[in-house]
Amino acid sequence: MHAFDPVREDKFTFGLWTVGNPGRDPFGPSVRPTMDPNHIVRRLAELGAYGVNLHDNDLVPFGASASEQSAIVKAFKQTLADTGMVVPMATTNLFSHPIFKDGAFTANDPKVRAFALQKTMRAIDLGAELGAKIYVFWGGREGVEADACRDPRTAWHRMRDAIDFLCGYVRDNNYGMKFALEAKPNEPRGDLYLPTTGHMLHFISTLEHGDMVGVNPEVAHEVMAGLSFAHNVAQAMACDKLFHIDLNGQKIGRYDQDLRFGSEDQKGAFLLVRLLEGTAGGPGYEGPRHFDAHAYRTEDEEGVWAFATGCMRTYKILKARAQAFDADPEVTALIAEQTDRELTPLLTRGYTIQKAAKLKELEIDVDAVASRGLGYERLDQLMVEHLLGVRGG
Amino acid sequence: MHAFDPVREDKFTFGLWTVGNPGRDPFGPSVRPTMDPNHIVRRLAELGAYGVNLHDNDLVPFGASASEQSAIVKAFKQTLADTGMVVPMATTNLFSHPIFKDGAFTANDPKVRAFALQKTMRAIDLGAELGAKIYVFWGGREGVEADACRDPRTAWHRMRDAIDFLCGYVRDNNYGMKFALEAKPNEPRGDLYLPTTGHMLHFISTLEHGDMVGVNPEVAHEVMAGLSFAHNVAQAMACDKLFHIDLNGQKIGRYDQDLRFGSEDQKGAFLLVRLLEGTAGGPGYEGPRHFDAHAYRTEDEEGVWAFATGCMRTYKILKARAQAFDADPEVTALIAEQTDRELTPLLTRGYTIQKAAKLKELEIDVDAVASRGLGYERLDQLMVEHLLGVRGG
Amino acid sequence: MHAFDPVREDKFTFGLWTVGNPGRDPFGPSVRPTMDPNHIVRRLAELGAYGVNLHDNDLVPFGASASEQSAIVKAFKQTLADTGMVVPMATTNLFSHPIFKDGAFTANDPKVRAFALQKTMRAIDLGAELGAKIYVFWGGREGVEADACRDPRTAWHRMRDAIDFLCGYVRDNNYGMKFALEAKPNEPRGDLYLPTTGHMLHFISTLEHGDMVGVNPEVAHEVMAGLSFAHNVAQAMACDKLFHIDLNGQKIGRYDQDLRFGSEDQKGAFLLVRLLEGTAGGPGYEGPRHFDAHAYRTEDEEGVWAFATGCMRTYKILKARAQAFDADPEVTALIAEQTDRELTPLLTRGYTIQKAAKLKELEIDVDAVASRGLGYERLDQLMVEHLLGVRGG
């Protein structure tokens, strides 16, 4: 079982806000003391993690003075140096303070939009100082309950203005950062703008500096809407836009649960890890494996570390299962690419009038093709049996 | 109440498959006789509709000979001429025949993919002959239950090859058609590829001839996943990609219901009509208002026409409600764009180093801004009261 | 429009925690000052409400001394007397304090279960002192994420022990109270026990003093799971178990939204009001119309009162719409009970061997019956047109 103990090379990261979550929810206050960020870094390093990620206010309280910030950052950098931990990703808290109650970049009040840009520029500076190369944007409250309050197209344009602006800021400062945008369908607002990774990818295609902008899909956010998370990640990967990833667990059609990775929908988690690890042959994902989850409200600090360990162990177990699955000869036989000497050339590398003519003339034995069984029940059962550890590993 | 009776100028259209739906469902066979397409056209014309749309096999049975097709089409064109009805949109049935059980353009068997292209080219020819200027693609079975059967990126590339190819075909034939792609999250497959309008818009941004390709969002499909349909439509409109629209009713998180337009989520229907009609000031939608819905299985033919009339009447009632809402002075006051002489110029028209410097220096009275109430409860209540006919109209 | 202004006779009530909600959510702190309960009562009285309901800790802070409680209660009773407002319902907060992080009556720790009983007995005393005749139990955290932590049957038995015990307490004290149990499917726990009104009604049927126990269904809680709220209420009414009701708005498959009544799913709200008001002929509901909702986080205090007024006005508008609908001759014709001189007696008033014999012999023209259209599209369209204010009223 030690094979599944996490090590630095696994590139596992946690947000300060994840293991640091004190258990507050809509029906009750904190149940655990707030942990010092330096303590978090040291404990995560001991558990085998690779780094930590943070919102500006996870480290530096809202409204702190420049000198306060400086002292906090200095101590934190020392802790990173002591532990060998890194900060691959940073982000801005644009949702907690009441000023953001109507959103940040899309808020109707220009003062709020201006403040959101100011806060983000400063947070980007902080991220750059800590070495972050990925900067995440999660909209937070960019959304609506009373839909008439603004035309959704206005929200779209405001969001584009903001991201274009901030791309300019990063380029001007030669920070070498990439942006990763994170979608969510609802909560804390009734409907959030740009609700899925698909909407976000389209939005990115309209940006001025779209090349430096990709996505940060989160398991829970796509799953809330009942969408296949693996398909969303694959769409981003197909266009080289998977810049970061948020791993956790969630049930469909529920409040944002942020559960321990792999604790729900084990098959979905397997499909995701298989894709990220590239065990089926396609290119995998090289970036950090970030867990954006938190421990149950029933836990004390010991439970938090059990939670963190569980996230990492389950990822590694699923990686081993995926490798065994894709090495299983029965599986590879069932999913081998079918080629057809005559047809395959007609189906790829673009339209020509000759191909169209040939395809239109083609005689296909429709009933023969239709009656072939595809063996997908067997394939899926093989996957379940690998997942449950009965075959292979 | 005659104000709400449909007329040609309203541009209401129905699919042959919608009013022609015989009531078959997973638990029982047809309950109504299949209607002749010519009869459908004549009855819809009498009810005030503008046109009909069709899949190839709604008009011409699968496997019909060329001469059979020719006779059918001739008679149908005569009926169109007699009634003044048009066919603004056509599409291909790529999902009913068992050959498409693993999808069409993304199927693993190259024979299926070739046949799907062949069938679509022929159906495009048919659509062109009937004068259709919009050609819709609904994936049908482009999806999966046993997810391991193909890499979702492979599906993505196959889909792109197919649409690029068919764009070439339409251009080569000077059909002057545009394509409108329709997303759906699931059903009849466990998970469908390109599950929302957002995913589809992104997909379009990667096509060779993306300028001729837009979307055909359907109320039921976005609502199944619990997404705001108005936001999806707005995202397409913001990029001039709303080429067609499918109107119906649906409850969140249920099987594909295709209910009478406006019979569920009256507020969502109101928001949609308001957007399409442009009553709030932004540009509206000019194309046909297509109802992709069907009558309950409890209905006979008379019930079908009651259903069709209901779709159109409710649209017109909601249009009147939207006009009254956006003419209500209390509403316009609540949603007026806020401008700020100093800030607004900093927030639009792109990044400059000077703007960034100014924004970073800005002193904003955070608490004062945060404590302002926004009046959104009142705004939303005004909308509900307009919707329920208490104000305005 | 004054016809829809609320008056005392409408029996509208609000929880102190509803209009008093300061806007805290999982992603941010309060946005509004906490309001004094006496202020709430006075303002609600001015708006036309009938009463207020409360959790023990809405009025008396957790841990207050006996003398503190006494002073608070005395002042509050004076405010009630001054305004003519009543407290028809009271309940216990068994979910906010961290001691309840694993539930209250079903928690694994006997100390927690004991404390929950103690706190509830004291809160019942408080409710009795304020004149409450309905005592509500909402489980709060009676549920689980790590399902293995206890057998769900153990939770069932513990819950039964607690309610049986507290029935005994109320009877012993001659409080003349009835209990109303409130179900919820999830949030704040992953899965809550007794998740719907149906489960709760069954649970009640197993209690020692089930006659004094009914349900308190809440719109949002049934709708979260996509169930018909009207059907749930009807099942309770069919058995005289609708002891109280919580009115609000909610989208299916989302976090607990507690939106303004009637602001979502206007048709569902109409069906509910129609049932409660008994406009279709059956007996209605006599108790208070309690709004368990809160204002958006975008609102200040003025927005809170706009919210409260909106809840009440929409209820009254829907009541008027329901009355008009059920007085519409076309409607009454469509839904008139069908009787059959031969068959109806066979179908009611119990089994006899003779009836069975007759029914088994019966010749029914299956195809003739099957082909009759039922006119339900027309019926539903009539409902929508009444709802939108086009017909009748």
Add this chain to the structure above:
Amino acid sequence: MHAFDPVREDKFTFGLWTVGNPGRDPFGPSVRPTMDPNHIVRRLAELGAYGVNLHDNDLVPFGASASEQSAIVKAFKQTLADTGMVVPMATTNLFSHPIFKDGAFTANDPKVRAFALQKTMRAIDLGAELGAKIYVFWGGREGVEADACRDPRTAWHRMRDAIDFLCGYVRDNNYGMKFALEAKPNEPRGDLYLPTTGHMLHFISTLEHGDMVGVNPEVAHEVMAGLSFAHNVAQAMACDKLFHIDLNGQKIGRYDQDLRFGSEDQKGAFLLVRLLEGTAGGPGYEGPRHFDAHAYRTEDEEGVWAFATGCMRTYKILKARAQAFDADPEVTALIAEQTDRELTPLLTRGYTIQKAAKLKELEIDVDAVASRGLGYERLDQLMVEHLLGVRGG
């Protein structure tokens, strides 16, 4: 791996309609030939199944003459005798024929209700002849889209009349059968009456002969509404009302998928099997393990048998995992019942005035209790690791 091959003693059963499902869905016709029931029985016997269950029309076509029925039944009984297979459960098809388009027992037309009773009595006779001891009622179309068509309380009373009547019939004929009622929230109707196992259990509590009536919960039906299936089953078991069970797989918030058992939500399937097998100590379930699922539409007959084998194997794997989990000392330590010499007696065996007094006086160190971590993250991670085959087995 042979340890997981099914044998007779496992009591696995399938419906004729499950493995016999030809793949028809709302968007396409059958893809597989209809299989002869005798062939099904023989193949299932070879695969290790224990029995088959059936609707009347799975075996005897709708409208067959008495002599046709007699010949069919005779041959079928011979096949049962030859193979040693049994028919533990039978049921009525009250949903396929168009006569049932508005439901059966709750339909507005008395002729439909009479015909439904007639058809059910005859189907009960058939079930009795085949030896079935459990008779299942799934409502099929007992529900509504146009909710105004009948008062839901009327539906409730009609349903009760029907079940009471049929209880009388079974008693009169000394069939020794029990009834098992099956709930479903929606599909094929917009909303079905008695939508969950909880609603059904309550309904049963109001019946004349409720002792002979229990429930037949189905995984997919509870999961569609996002409810915990294990909790529903547990509520039935707590009252000795689990008379039968339908095993399959389903995603939340989707059309009725009827997937291979264990192919979705492996943790939920584990929790269910653990409960049925009683590995945690409580009494288990003794009846047949019935799979109410069907093969993907991509499959031919070979795929159907792979599907059937997969259902049974996964059940057995999960049973082994559950046994190992509940034998794991770390697990048993974490979930051991906590007793308290002083408190436990106060919390059980009913109310007394003395207990109330003691409980009210009790001094509980609230903060000490609240701060204890409960170890549930560790517990749940242990479950996941057992499930994935890393520990124990």
